[in-house]
Amino acid sequence: xxxxxxxxxxxxxxxxxxxxxxxxxxxxxxxxxxxxxxxxxxxxxxxxxxxxxxxxxxxxxxxxxxxxxxxxxxxxxxxxxxxxxxxxxxxxxxxxxxxxxxxxxxxxxxxxxxxxxxxxxxxxxxxxxxxxxxxxxxxxxxxxxxxxxxxxxxxxxxxxxxxxxxxxxxxxxxxxxxxxxxxxxxxxxxxxxxxxxxxxxxxxxxxxxxxxxxxxxxxxxxxxxxxxxxxxxxx
Numbered sequence: 691x692x693x694x695x696x697x698x699x700x701x702x703x704x705x706x707x708x709x710x711x712x713x714x715x716x717x718x719x720x721x722x723x724x725x726x727x728x729x730x731x732x733x734x735x736x737x738x739x740x741x742x743x744x745x746x747x748x749x750x751x752x753x754x755x756x757x758x759x760x761x762x763x764x765x766x767x768x769x770x771x772x773x774x775x776x777x778x779x780x781x782x783x784x785x786x787x788x789x790x791x792x793x794x795x796x797x798x799x800x801x802x803x804x805x806x807x808x809x810x811x812x813x814x815x816x817x818x819x820x821x822x823x824x825x826x827x828x829x830x831x832x833x834x835x836x837x838x839x840x841x842x843x844x845x846x847x848x849x850x851x852x853x854x855x856x857x858x859x860x861x862x863x864x865x866x867x868x869x870x871x872x873x874x875x876x877x878x879x880x881x882x883x884x885x886x887x888x889x890x891x892x893x894x895x896x897x898x899x900x901x902x903x904x905x906x907x908x909x910x911x912x913x914x915x916x917x918x919x920x921x922x923x924x925x
Contacts, residue, residue: 691716691717691718692716692717692718692739692740692808692809692812693718693720693737693738693739693740694711694717694718694719694720694721694738694739694740694741694742695720695721695722695723695729695732695733695738695740695741695742696708696711696719696721696722696723696741696742697722697723697724697729697741697742697743697744697747697752697755698722698724698742698744698747698771699724699725699744699747699748699749699750701724702899702909703744704722704724706887706890706891707719707742707771708722709884709887710798710801710802710891711742711805713798713802713845714802714805714806714809715809716809717740717805717809720736720738721736721738724747724749725747725749725750726747726749726750726751726752726754726755726758727749727750729741729755729759730755730758730759730762733759733764733766738766739766739767739812740766740767740768740769740808741759741766741767741768741769742769742771743755743756743768743769743770743771743772743788744770744771744772745770745772745773745774745779745783746772746773746774752770752772753779753782753783753786756768756770756783756786756787756788757782757786760786760787767787767789767808767812768783768786768787768788768789769788769789769790769791769792769804769805769808770783770788770790770791770792771792771794771796771801772791772792772793772794773793773794774793775793789804789808789811790804790807790808792804795890795891795893795896795914796891796893797891797892797893797920798888798891798892799892801891845884846885846888848924848925850877850881850885851885851888851924851925852925853875853876853877854871854875854877854882854885854886854889855889855921855925856875857870857871857874857875857877857882858871858889858895858911858913860874861874863912863913864912865898865900865910865911865912866910866911866912867908867909867910867911868880868882868883868886868909869882871885871886883909886909886911889911889917889921890911892920892921892924893914893916893917893920894913894914894917894920894921895911895912895913895914895917896911896912896913896914897909897910897911898910898911898912
């Protein structure tokens with residue numbers, strides 16, 4: 691089992707990353723940290739295999755954290771998941787040994803491709819002392835093939851996704867919640883919520899937190915500008 695430390699200062703995004711991590715075989719979310727200081731302290735106490743690293747955090751900069759991890763010689767792999775799309779950030783992350791870089795928002799299939807590719811690489815490195823060229827080439831081809839795949843996440847079915855999508859279309863341009871989709875589709879609120887999160891990760895929907903006068907904020911969704919084009923690849 692590959693032990694993963696999620697580094698993200700937004701608790702909701704962290705939970706989403708954990709949820710999607712659980713959809714990919716062989717991975718376990720073993721911790722969450724919201725700052726560089728917290729990460730470095732955790733790495734001193736426990737061994738992790740992989741970090742899912744955000745760059746923009748309120749109290750920390752993910753690139754500076756990655757540089758410090760390398761300076762300390764901590765043997766851990768890093769996949770960057772960030773809204774930072776400037777070439778300087780991407781180049782710095784890759785030069786500091788990030789095994790992959792995902793720009794938010796991204797489709798779940800892209801994250802799954804990154805994780806599957808990393809799992810194959812990890813398995814190969816653990817099982818063999820030496821590698822030949824064909825084995826290294828196979829890892830590169832595997833990542834490319836998985837990136838182009840449009841498979842659904844584990845636990846998702848095309849039929850249910852189609853039902854959810856019809857309910858989303860029925861809501862039109864208005865903001866809607868998991869409760870709204872549940873009422874329209876007849877699917878349970880929990881299942882509707884899971885699919886809405888999935889559609890958000892695919893880039894089909896956009897999500898906002900709507901704060902009321904009492905209680906916790908409610909997750910509300912709307913169709914992304916290119917959402918209709920993206921969903922056709924899945925349904």
